[in-house]
Amino acid sequence: MTELVRSMTTAMRFDFDFKTYGPFLALLALIILGTLVNPAFVSEANMTNMLTRSAFIGIIAVGATFVITAGGIDLSVGSMAAFIAGIMIIIMNTLLGTLGVGWLTILTGMALSVVIGFAAGMINGLVTTRGKIEAFIVTLGTMGIYRSLVTYFADGGTLSLDFSIREIYRPIYYDAVLGIPYPVLAFALVAVAGYVVLNKTRFGRHCFAIGSNEHVAKYSAIHVNRVKTLTYVLQGICVSIATIIYVPRLGSASASTGVLWELEAIAAVIIGGTVLKGGYGRIWGTVVGAIMLTMIGNILNLTDAISNYLNGTVQGAIIIVAVLLQRGNWRRKK
Amino acid sequence: MDGNRQDQNKTILRVKGINKAFGSIQVLFGIDFDVRPGEVHALLGENGAGKSTLVKILSGYLQPTSGTIDVAGRSIELTDSSVGEDQGIVLIHQEFNLAEQLTVEENIFLGREAFRSCFLDKRLMQARSRELLQELQCDIDPDTRVQDLSVSDKQMVEIAKAISRDARVLIMDEPTAVLTTKEVKVLFRLINELKRTGVGIVYISHKLDEIEAIADRVTILRDGHHITTDRTDNLKPDDMARLMVGRGLNDMFPERPPLGGDADVVLKVDNLSVPGHVMDASLELHKGEVLGFAGLIGAGRTALMEAIVGLRERSGGKIFRHGQEACIRSLGDASDLRMAYLTKDRKGCGLLMQMQLRPNLTLLALDQYGRYLIDEERESKALSKAIEEFDIRVGDVSATAGTLSGGNQQKLLLAKIMQIDPEVIIIDEPTRGIDVGTKHQIYMFINELTRQGKSLILISSEMQEIIGLCDRVVVMRSGFVTGTLSGDEIEEHEIMRYATGLKGVERDDRISA
Known part of the structure; x- marks a missing residue:
């Protein structure tokens, strides 16, 4: 928070710095707009609900911030989420017989989901770095693979978690500690951890360096391939965490699970001020971006003025405006 | 007329x-x-x-x-x-x-x-x-x-x-x-x-x-x-x-006392080859020495040095530090052996132009700035010290490296590689595209480093630099070392004879790139 205050005061001193705190202004504008549209918008219930819903995309987007800062891109996260959800459900349903209906089954399922996320990220990272193939192509490929695998496992339909397990697992999405729902708590923890790792550690600094200029990174004794692969691994782990809190929400996974999540995650990252071609990333910006995307849908739900079907239009416009504002500032600096 | x-x-x-x-x-x-x-x-x-x-x-x-x-x-x-x-x-x-x-x-x-x-x-x-x-x-x-x-x-x-x-x-x-x-x-x-x-x-x-x-x-x-x-x-x-x-x-180059003949060999390279660039190159570097590498562009000097510090694949050859065989597979290994390489490509490989001076300075030696979390205060202190020591002229310390003049960028880059406190410093075209005043400063730095007992390898395409600074000069041509000159032999025409193939080991077989 002190950092925020400091950046705000520096922004005031110079001319208006959209790049630094534009996302916060936009968020503030959205909150004011939402309140005007419907006072129920600022109710605690609605706010909690919105934050809970933004947790999936938010957690994935924190991972995406690392990948994009280091100059990469991961298009496979939506499919990967569906795939991990599917496998997790199959595993838990299978383990029911041996481990019984209880937390042991669920925890095993969760642990394995993290392992799968780790491995899936590792594959994206290794193929990109060792195979010297552009990340866009690699993750476009794995995106198709995971999507079709989950369709195959579900036999074209839906994979459902056994009802008995679902009853126990449910609270992970629906319950709260000290009034904070578990998904929001998870989101906050991932965001804080992401902030520290990206801004305070050597690994984070190396991500910035690689995204800025891979050659300079190499000539500065940075293990470029290792760091890049690690960003995809982090992304995979973030996807698995998001999946762990997503599965108890519906208790099922199908071919349509997580569709377009990759684009929402990238959108959140970009709205937050991270540079798409790498070299500059901002976790708190990403968090604001993810919340904004959910908020837009929520406001449209609360008003009759604009059809809910235009959600995508408004989101799209906001993404473009956000980037335009940030670039306007770049140019003035030069 | x-x-x-x-x-x-x-x-x-x-x-x-x-x-x-x-x-x-x-x-x-x-x-x-x-x-x-x-x-x-x-x-x-x-x-x-x-x-x-x-x-x-x-x-x-x-x-x-x-x-x-x-x-x-x-x-x-x-x-x-x-x-x-x-x-x-x-x-x-x-x-x-x-x-x-x-x-x-x-x-x-x-x-x-x-x-x-x-x-x-x-x-x-x-x-x-x-x-x-x-x-x-x-x-x-x-x-x-x-x-x-x-x-x-x-x-x-x-x-x-x-x-x-x-x-x-x-x-x-x-x-x-x-x-x-x-x-x-x-x-x-x-x-x-x-x-x-x-x-x-x-x-x-x-x-x-x-x-x-x-x-x-x-x-x-x-x-x-x-x-x-x-x-x-x-x-x-x-x-x-x-x-x-x-x-x-x-006027341009500092006066240097002649090097004693019995100085320790701090770096020795035997028959090192880089596929497509260098064939069987050998060299010896003594403590406190400035060893020049002369030759035409494309003679393989940069490739040889990059191979020595682990930035390039090499196909053979041995490297010794203080007489012990060294295993250098990455630039990190070279850093651990207290060897540093200053690239000639300041913009492409040297500095992150859009980033501030502080992260640029410490990038190579980041592990010295905290084990888990980076100690930014220590980084800032290091930057103030470097700015003073290397006379980096910058109005605002939060400026990005790209806003510095070429000469100041070069000084920052020099400060960056000095962060690992190297004993062997390989510098590649250190004065390319910078003004005369800064050139002179860089020559003084080089002299000061040898006075502290550091050993330098200097690649330069500027003949005056080679002649004015170096104790001995290795000349390369088309991937081969064609001669090593010392004392009065270090003179423009003699160097050119080796560099153009008029003199030295007769090898007509150009290595195909």
Whole structure:
């Protein structure tokens, strides 16, 4: 928070710095707009609900911030989420017989989901770095693979978690500690951890360096391939965490699970001020971006003025405006 | 002299009183320069003398702060390189301006495609390209993709492109830097051909033998000032060199005591090879020594050094530190052995231009700044210290590295590699593209480092630097070490003999790249 205050005061001193705190202004504008549209918008219930819903995309987007800062891109996260959800459900349903209906089954399922996320990220990272193939192509490929695998496992339909397990697992999405729902708590923890790792550690600094200029990174004794692969691994782990809190929400996974999540995650990252071609990333910006995307849908739900079907239009416009504002500032600096 | 006066009416391009400043730094001071049809006018000067800036002004890539430009007797303003091209002034860049993925023909006609109704007239452009290339006696197929061409063929395509634009003045910026001896001959024949057709050629180089062979007139620049313009016949190479440097070498380089003969060998390399670049190179570096590496561009010096510090694959050879065999597989291994490499490519490989000075300074030695979390306070202290120690002139410490001048960037880069406290420091072209004052400072740093007992390897293409700074000099040519000179042997002509293959180990087999 002190950092925020400091950046705000520096922004005031110079001319208006959209790049630094534009996302916060936009968020503030959205909150004011939402309140005007419907006072129920600022109710605690609605706010909690919105934050809970933004947790999936938010957690994935924190991972995406690392990948994009280091100059990469991961298009496979939506499919990967569906795939991990599917496998997790199959595993838990299978383990029911041996481990019984209880937390042991669920925890095993969760642990394995993290392992799968780790491995899936590792594959994206290794193929990109060792195979010297552009990340866009690699993750476009794995995106198709995971999507079709989950369709195959579900036999074209839906994979459902056994009802008995679902009853126990449910609270992970629906319950709260000290009034904070578990998904929001998870989101906050991932965001804080992401902030520290990206801004305070050597690994984070190396991500910035690689995204800025891979050659300079190499000539500065940075293990470029290792760091890049690690960003995809982090992304995979973030996807698995998001999946762990997503599965108890519906208790099922199908071919349509997580569709377009990759684009929402990238959108959140970009709205937050991270540079798409790498070299500059901002976790708190990403968090604001993810919340904004959910908020837009929520406001449209609360008003009759604009059809809910235009959600995508408004989101799209906001993404473009956000980037335009940030670039306007770049140019003035030069 | 009479002839000169008559010719003056016939100049194609003439500039008068050109001043150019970038911000507060003036790089050209009242330059006069002209080109006549059918002549080669050489532009000579050290790195940083202002040659490149002047030709960019001549071709419209830069606008002068003040001064006039006349083309064929008419005063015009070259507001853009396309205006220059319309006037028939074409600059062939050091780095080629070709679209690698397009074919030769598409490149030649890029931006000036021939049309029949609204479709491309492929057949006409093909025929015209073939004609042009034939004129140049160059057997490139117009359908070849540029990326598949050799460097010299790319240059031919650049020239064909220039001719297709009806060039009246062709400006060549160090065209032979990337060419082999055979390719240089082809280029010279071509230049003579162009002269006959009345094209005026501005030829930039600092190879004096080339200038003697090809130029009709020479203009010498030094530190942004016009020194002289004269017929090539009236100038001996020695005169040119003296006019280029303009000062005694003693003023520029620090006095160094001779090195004792029994100093420890801190680094020894035996028969190291880099596929395609270096064959069986060996060297010995003593404590407190400055070992120079001379040679023409492309001789394999950088490849050898990058292989030693683990930045390149090597196919054989052994490296010893203090007599012990060292296993260096990455730059990190080299750093652990207290060896540092300062790249010649400051912008591409040295500094993160969009990032601030602080992360740039500590990037190589980041593990010294906290085990898990980076101690930013310690980083800031290190930066203040480096700014003072290396005299990095920066207004605002939160500025990005890209906003520094070339000389200050170089000092920051030097500070960066010194962060690991190296004993063996390999510096590659440390004064490329920086002003004379900073050059002098860097020479003083180098001297100070050896006084502290550090050992240096200095790669330089500037002969004065090699002669003025080094205790011994290794000369390379086409991937081979051709000789090692010491004492009085370190002298320009002797070095050139080894560098050009007149002397030294006779190896005719060029390593294919």
